[in-house]
Amino acid sequence: MNPAEKAALFLERLREAHPDARYELNWSTPFELLVATILAAQCTDERVNRVTATVFPKYPGPRAFADADTAALEEDLKPTGFFKQKTKSVQAMSRALLDKFGGEVPRTIDELVTLPGVARKTANVVLNTAFNLPSGIIVDTHVARVSQRLGLTKKDKPEAIEEDLMKLVPQEQWTFFGPATVLHGRYTCTAKKPKCDDCIVKDVCPRIGV
């Protein structure tokens, strides 16, 4: 089975297994989703949601983050890990948003990735999820691992993997494919002990057992 056929089959079974797949971060505005996604680096959604539940009311909008006391914000973001880096990113991103985009989250990937702390993965999450725009395919550690094991790509850099996936998956499915594949990677095709017995594509996966 060639990669294109495999991708089509995988997509079909993802639809059955995760019909309502979406990002599990809590947000009420595109700006909040942008902040939450930055905080989600190397951190579970659950912990991010716990933090943003108090942080979003406390800092409503980019102006509040830009003007916030850095030490206080660091303390608020500490549970998400990498807190100094993330505080710097969120404040610099908020200032750039105010300076360059009138405080509004831009709707193109080229504009989004100019923001500090924002690269393709974060930009795709915001565009796919908040604006329903198929700007690209979210490639995080899960999507990368699943795609490699299934044989959809042989690349290792996220950007190269995304290029391969965009050729294999129809554009109207991009916003579903990313979040659904993340769930598959998170719960079945796990990094350490993948649950191959329960896998929806075990019949076509080159990786048997292990």
Next chain:
DNA sequence: CTCCCGATAT
């Protein structure tokens, strides 16, 4: 390539 950071799984 290294660093940032802490919680959890193995």
Next chain:
DNA sequence: ATATCAGGAG
């Protein structure tokens, strides 16, 4: 003990 986790910057 150590690998890994909804990454990105320098």
